[in-house]
Amino acid sequence: MNDLQFASFPDAFLRAELTENFYGDGGPKWKSQPTSENAKDERIRRARLFRKHSATYLAEKLGACQPESRCLSGACPECCRATQRFFVRRVYSALTPSSDYSLVSLIPPVSAKVGALDRFSIADFRRDITYRLSESRLSFAFGGIDFSLNEHEDGKFEPHWSPHVWLVVSNFMHARWSVLLPGVFPRTKSVSRPIRIQAWDGKRGALGYALKYSFPRRISYVASRSYRNGVRKCKNTRNDELRSSERFELYSHLDQICIGARVLLSHDERDDTTSMNAIRIWSNLSTSDR
Numbered sequence: 089m090n091d092l093q094f095a096s097f098p099d100a101f102l103r104a105e106l107t108e109n110f111y112g113d114g115g116p117k118w119k120s121q122p123t124s125e126n127a128k129d130e131r132i133r134r135a136r137l138f139r140k141h142s143a144t145y146l147a148e149k150l151g152a153c154q155p156e157s158r159c160l161s162g163a164c165p166e167c168c169r170a171t172q173r174f175f176v177r178r179v180y181s182a183l184t185p186s187s188d189y190s191l192v193s194l195i196p197p198v199s200a201k202v203g204a205l206d207r208f209s210i211a212d213f214r215r216d217i218t219y220r221l222s223e224s225r226l227s228f229a230f231g232g233i234d235f236s237l238n239e240h241e242d243g244k245f246e247p248h249w250s251p252h253v254w255l256v257v258s259n260f261m262h263a264r265w266s267v268l269l270p271g272v273f274p275r276t277k278s279v280s281r282p283i284r285i286q287a288w289d290g291k292r293g294a295l296g297y298a299l300k301y302s303f304p305r306r307i308s309y310v311a312s313r314s315y316r317n318g319v320r321k322c323k324n325t326r327n328d329e330l331r332s333s334e335r336f337e338l339y340s341h342l343d344q345i346c347i348g349a350r351v352l353l354s355h356d357e358r359d360d361t362t363s364m365n366a367i368r369i370w371s372n373l374s375t376s377d378r
């Protein structure tokens with residue numbers, strides 16, 4: 089096992105770094121990034137949702153988020169969008185050339201029951217992911233933790249929350265880690281493709297995706313496909329919106345765990361190449377905008 093470690097963005101750090109520029113509509117830009125107006129409208133909708141579920145404190149917290157007095161709640165779309173844009177701004181310039189990196193989506197066999205997300209520990213999840221990635225000898229990754237609610241159209245498994253990760257990964261020793269990943273991210277009844285690896289086209293949208301702040305209900309189903317030799321059944325998924333009670337549960341949890349806890353910034357002190365990259369990125373964290 090190597091010495092992979094992950095850092096996050098502490099709240100105090102974000103409070104100092106998230107200037108109002110990151111809440112606006114200037115750079116960094118990428119395709120289909122929600123506008124500041126979209127995020128504001130969504131914040132108001134979420135505050136209304138909290139009020140509907142009698143979570144007055146959270147309703148007021150989100151309701152009061154405004155320029156120069158930001159709430160920094162993990163449930164606040166405006167603060168999440170600013171963090172996402174900050175992350176993209178700081179990390180992007182260090183990830184060159186883009187051909188040195190791949191995009192990796194990983195779903196560990198870890199879940200939380202619907203209605204019990206408040207007992208899910210993000211700290212334990214970060215430790216678990218770190219262990220699995222270390223076991224796969226993957227040395228350097230940047231990205232974030234995401235959530236979806238997974239259910240089966242025919243009730244073939246219990247609906248559950250599925251935390252997973254989206255990473256930009258160094259191609260250093262790609263052949264080795266891509267072979268080892270399936271050993272630590274196995275298929276399960278509810279996840280037929282726990283690992284997806286693709287080349288990175290160098291666009292910012294892939295980095296922004298790591299910290300997206302809208303979350304789907306993922307519905308598994310069995311589809312029939314026609315082939316030359318007849319019809320074959322195959323597993324498939326489609327996305328739908330979370331229900332009101334599910335949104336309330338997830339947003340309450342996101343408020344609890346804070347925005348920065350979803351960020352994964354790796355460094356490996358024993359590996360000079362990756363340490364150099366980490367140093368470049370960490371030094372970017374304290375320099376002015378590019």
Ligand SMILES: [Zn+2]
Binds near residue numbers: 158159161165167
């Ligand atoms: Zn906010």
